[in-house]
Amino acid sequence: MTTVLAPRQTESAPLTAFESITPDTSIESLNLNWRERDLPQSLRTKHVHALHPYLGKFVPQLVEIFLRKYRPEHVLDPFAGCGTTLVEATAFGVPSVGTDISAFNCLLTSVKTHRYDLAALEQEVVGALDEAFSSDQFRFMEGRAEYKRKSYLTEWFAPEALAALTQYRLAIRGKKYEDVLKVILSRAARSARLTTHFDLDFPKRPQIEPYYCYKHSRTCSPTRDARRFLERYSIDALRRIRQYAEVRRDVESRIECADARSFQYPEADLVITSPPYVGLIDYHEQHRYAYELLGIEDQSDAEIGAAKRGVSQGAQAAYVDDMVAVFRNVASSLSPSARVVVIVHDRRNLYHGIAQRAGFRIEHELRRLVDRRTGRRATQFHESVFVWRAV
Ligand SMILES: C[S@@+](CC[C@H](N)C(=O)[O-])C[C@H]1O[C@@H](n2cnc3c(N)ncnc32)[C@H](O)[C@@H]1O
Structure with missing residues (x-):
């Protein structure tokens, strides 16, 4: 019944x-x-x-x-x-x-759901930021060349933001916990797009100019910075993975x-x-x-x-x-x-x-x-x- x-x-x-x-x-x-x-x-x-x-x-x-x-x-x-x-x-x-x-x-x-060596993970997450933003001009130029023809990226990110994301992407290649770093990168990229603050889910077109923001009830400007998001979400990812490690069981x-x-x-x-x-x-x-x-x-x-x-x-x-x-x-x-x-x-x-x-x-x-x-x-x-x- x-x-x-x-x-x-x-x-x-x-x-x-x-x-x-x-x-x-x-x-x-x-x-x-x-x-x-x-x-x-x-x-x-x-x-x-x-x-x-x-x-x-x-x-x-x-x-x-x-x-x-x-x-x-x-x-x-x-x-x-x-x-x-x-x-x-x-x-x-x-x-x-x-x-x-x-x-x-x-x-x-x-x-x-992956099980991590938490100390090694922390070292990699912190190390990736250091590596990405050490003054390596060669890497920066390499990154710019890689994305030059990808119109989605050049359309949806300010050049400074795309440069920071690119440097980070290149710095994390081949790392043991590259997948975690990819998720941090993606979350930062989502926040660093040229969008309004109130339409991060379905932005229709890039927002280039300042706009009236319904979320904050004031005029806001689209971000040109991705590095601060990479830093913020690195800390947040480590905190969340540590919290889960305390409650998860050892099952497949x-x-x-x-x-x-x-x-x-x-x-x-x-x-x-x-x-x-x-x-x-x-x-x-x-x-x-x-x-x-x-x-x-x-x-x-x-x-x-x-x-x-x-x-x-x-x-x-x-x-x-x-x-x-x-x-x-x-x-x-x-x-x-x-x-x-x-x-x-x-x-x-x-x-x-x-x-x-x-x-x-x-x-x-x-x-x-x-x-x-x-x-x-x-x-x-x-x-x-x-x-x-x-x-
Ligand atoms: C409503 S969401 C599931 C959300 C999930 N319960 C959670 O909490 O994250 C439906 C999912 O179905 C996936 N999907 C759509 N077509 C599929 C297919 N042919 N085979 C497997 N997954 C598919 C989508 O990619 C999407 O992630």
Whole structure:
């Protein structure tokens, strides 16, 4: 029988309630609706979860709740994104496997879940800044030549910012922890683009002139400096990786840059995932600066539901077929008692049909209120949390 639970209008659960969730906790008593004071942003973005911005991430505590409720032995996330499921599974002590079609998202996940020699990492992060900004004119000229013909970079960065990013990129090549340094570089590049402060997610064109800033309620000027971001995010990355090292367990976590429709997953008894939507976000495009700066391979043609394909009837039908293919493929690796938790804003009512065609029945459908109060895109909507079982 399917349980459909609407969000509770009463008091939301205090945070400590998470720790008391066990397999005996009934699904009806899970409260997935938190107010800011119950689950403040600092907890939603704890340790490595905020190593780099990523649009489309789910709340890590949702993953934690279902790990506590179902106590799995192996977890899967076919749409791993920036790694929320894998990071939480590792903290919980359960081995996990994820896939994502975007190589940059896989880089983020792998950097978050990797185990580091913390002293060596600190030395490299600090050393990279020293090396990049020692007065090596040759390196600077080399970097300028490398990017001269890359129009995206020259269009979106002030020359001083691009020079600093280039020097850093060249300094980190071949380092033991180069991937961490790449993530620091990418985060600094994101902040150093010629954009307005209020539109870092989807800037439409480079902002060259001073502008009225809705975020700061004053006139602001686009930045010409990347070095201060590299320094700030170096410190922040080290702090976050150290915090995570204190809570993570020593279990395997594997991320593959692969298409979820065809990847051969290992056996698992719990899937926790949030799929891309129809025509909403281009997951490669949101990190275009990283692809350009780091020379990462672009596989956006295999992205399901990409914004560039729109929301026409044809795009929706293709999306449904793709999701059915993903979940059929995932189903072939699941143990008989496995559960699939799908967190999705199902505004087009597609997921009942997708579950059925992929060979699942809906055991529960929980609804949670998503209340985004910050930013210019403040919204409120109901998100579904489906729990599926194989038919
Ligand atoms: C909503 S996001 C997942 C976010 C994730 N739950 C997190 O918290 O970071 C959906 C992800 O699906 C990925 N994706 C889209 N098409 C894919 C495909 N064919 N195979 C694997 N991943 C794909 C996108 O790159 C994106 O990262």
